[in-house]
Amino acid sequence: MEIISPQVQSYADRFSSPEDELLKQVNEQTYASHPHAHMLSGQVQGKFLEMISTLQQPRRILEIGTFTGYSALCLVKGLSKDGLLHTIELREEDAAIAQANFDRSNAPEKIILHTGNALEIIPTLKETWDLVFIDADKVGYTDYYELVLPSVRQGGIILADNVLFHGQVLEQPITGKNAIAIQAFNERVQRDERVDNVLVTIRDGLLLIRKK
Secondary structure (H helix, E strand, O other), rough: OOOOOOOHHHHHHHHOOOOOOOHHHHHHHHHHHHOOOHHOHHHHHHHHHHHHHHHHHHEEEEEEOOOOOOHHHHOOOOOOOOOOOEEOOHHHHHHHHHHHHHHHHOOOOHHHEEEOHHHHHHHHOOOEEEEEEEEHHHHHHHHHHHHHHHHHEEEEEEEEEEEOOOHHHHHOOOHHHHHHHHHHHHHHHHHHOOOEEEOOOOOOEEEEEEEE
């Protein structure tokens, strides 16, 4: 199912600030060589992530699901002067590509890449998070959310990607494993009195969650 028409997406691209040179290269290289290039955030969503980070000026960012590093390169632009971004990638091949892209950035020392299982790595970080971006395996979303929320500061933000999951959450009945997991996650957040939330229909859907 097409969530956003190609014409609307093209118009959004046209009236969003362009990618910087590194982001453009990461975008083009990912689409040229990666079999799952559609997972990359892209210009509009990337600029949205950058805007949220810049407005918040977080000291600590956690990203769950690095892929080739595009979204981390967007989020890191808003960090405070003493800020750090921790990003976690399960797949070693993608982590290696992401690290190479980080090394080409203006502030590689601000991005700490972890390779492995996020559920095992997150408890070892001992941080208080200002901003969290969840963009990993969909069946793990609820577990990631419950794990990180206690460590998010009051007023901190969690962003969860793909919460429309290609429109499959709109089907009746929902049958796909990932769509069922995303629907359960959306319902869990909606019921959670610890947070306020809004679903933003950018790309494949972003759930913007603020801890009360």
